[in-house]
Amino acid sequence: MARIIYSFVLYLLSPLVFLHLWLRGKKAPEYRKRWAERLGFYDDNLKPNSLVIHCASVGELMAASKLINTLKQTHLITITCNTPTGSAEIKKQFKDSVQHVYLPLDFPGAVSRFIKQLKPKAIVILETELWPNLIIKASKHGIPVCVINARLSEKSQKGYQRIKPLSKQIMHNIRLLAAHNKDDAARFLALGLNPKNAHVTGSIKFDITLNNEITNNVAKFQSELTTHDFIWVAGSTHPNEHEQVIAAHLSLLEQQPNALLIIAPRHPEQFAKVAAYLTQQNISFSQRSKAPHNGQAVLLADTMGEMLTLFGAANSAFIGGSLIERGGHNPLEAAAFGIPIITGPSYTNFLHVYPQLLDSNACLCVDSADALCKSLLSIANDPSKQKELGDNALAILNANSGAVKRTITLIENEISHDIITD
Numbered sequence: 001m002a003r004i005i006y007s008f009v010l011y012l013l014s015p016l017v018f019l020h021l022w023l024r025g026k027k028a029p030e031y032r033k034r035w036a037e038r039l040g041f042y043d044d045n046l047k048p049n050s051l052v053i054h055c056a057s058v059g060e061l062m063a064a065s066k067l068i069n070t071l072k073q074t075h076l077i078t079i080t081c082n083t084p085t086g087s088a089e090i091k092k093q094f095k096d097s098v099q100h101v102y103l104p105l106d107f108p109g110a111v112s113r114f115i116k117q118l119k120p121k122a123i124v125i126l127e128t129e130l131w132p133n134l135i136i137k138a139s140k141h142g143i144p145v146c147v148i149n150a151r152l153s154e155k156s157q158k159g160y161q162r163i164k165p166l167s168k169q170i171m172h173n174i175r176l177l178a179a180h181n182k183d184d185a186a187r188f189l190a191l192g193l194n195p196k197n198a199h200v201t202g203s204i205k206f207d208i209t210l211n212n213e214i215t216n217n218v219a220k221f222q223s224e225l226t227t228h229d230f231i232w233v234a235g236s237t238h239p240n241e242h243e244q245v246i247a248a249h250l251s252l253l254e255q256q257p258n259a260l261l262i263i264a265p266r267h268p269e270q271f272a273k274v275a276a277y278l279t280q281q282n283i284s285f286s287q288r289s290k291a292p293h294n295g296q297a298v299l300l301a302d303t304m305g306e307m308l309t310l311f312g313a314a315n316s317a318f319i320g321g322s323l324i325e326r327g328g329h330n331p332l333e334a335a336a337f338g339i340p341i342i343t344g345p346s347y348t349n350f351l352h353v354y355p356q357l358l359d360s361n362a363c364l365c366v367d368s369a370d371a372l373c374k375s376l377l378s379i380a381n382d383p384s385k386q387k388e389l390g391d392n393a394l395a396i397l398n399a400n401s402g403a404v405k406r407t408i409t410l411i412e413n414e415i416s417h418d419i420i421t422d
Helices: 001-022 060-069 084-097 109-116 132-140 156-162 164-172 182-190 212-222 242-255 267-278 307-312 354-359 368-381 383-399 404-420
Strands: 053-054 078-082 099-102 122-126 145-149 178-179 199-200 231-235 260-265 285-287 298-300 316-319 341-343 362-367
Touching: 001 132, 001 164, 053 242, 060 084, 060 122, 060 145, 060 285, 078 084, 078 164, 084 099, 099 260, 109 132, 122 132, 122 404, 132 164, 145 182, 145 362, 145 404, 156 182, 178 182, 178 316, 178 404, 199 354, 212 307, 231 307, 242 260, 242 267, 242 307, 242 368, 260 267, 260 307, 267 285, 298 316, 298 404, 316 368, 354 383, 368 404, 383 404
Parallel strands: 053 078, 053 122, 078 099, 122 145, 145 178, 178 199, 231 260, 231 316, 260 298, 285 298, 316 341, 341 362
Antiparallel strands: none
């Protein structure tokens, strides 16, 4: 009954869902395309019996890249996502080595069409994309549902508890859950997950490999930035945060006139707005998508999928979504290059990461543009401090690696078990 009510409400809200997609299309036209896929209608050339891996958007995809690259050596992979930016990154990173479609909206009919055409050997869901109809219908068709890199905050747990009948149905149909830590696993268990299906693997976001392509890209990028004494990246910034970051850089320039800020807004629709703000403030800047950088005070990283390259060329990194109430973003790509990390006070999305970094003197926490500038100056003026913070961040990353291998073992066991028993 709970799922029937949920589906009925979803159908009632469907005009608003498509209105939302249409309105988002004003800034990002790709949102107005491929609506058939969102309703579960796909091209006939889509091959069945693949391992479906769902990554909501770019962040989840980047975290899962190593896992996907390993699994596609032995399985046909279909990667699904919800956003145009995620779709573009899938095509850029994996090209024709995987299949790709949008995950349908969670309407019963759309999900049924998706399952009927793809006939997945398993559905692997990153983090907490817990769509009731998808999970329950897949399970009823004998398709293992695996939730990996799973995390659940206390706030989210309370939200699921308010819809307990539906939450219990979701949990009863998850065959495998690989959680960040014991606390996350305990929250899923409290919602009704079968204990035998719960495992603690750690976060796959700690498993970052810096291959030759990345190191070559970094070296090429660094060759454009040789006129700067101190380079810092502000990654994944948001509105009302871009301005604070730029203000901090202007203050920094008073004492470090050759410093460079590389600002990388979280969403592509913010690129033009940040460019307009820099122009309005009469700040010299270049754009990554256009000519090579030529000594300007700011470089606007108006490209996608390049965060590793940007961090690799920097002396320090500020991780956005944290000076506003957003919950923060992933600091581990910066940690992989052994550079100091700075965050604002809002980092609830990464409570499995930031406490370790802060407790181990691998990260600085600031609450304003002034505090951000002071932290940047302390790093720029003290090479030993810069090295210590960076070394500590890299040590935390290395100490927590291995989740990808543990997760793949669990997924393979589920697939082989399913083949044997069915």
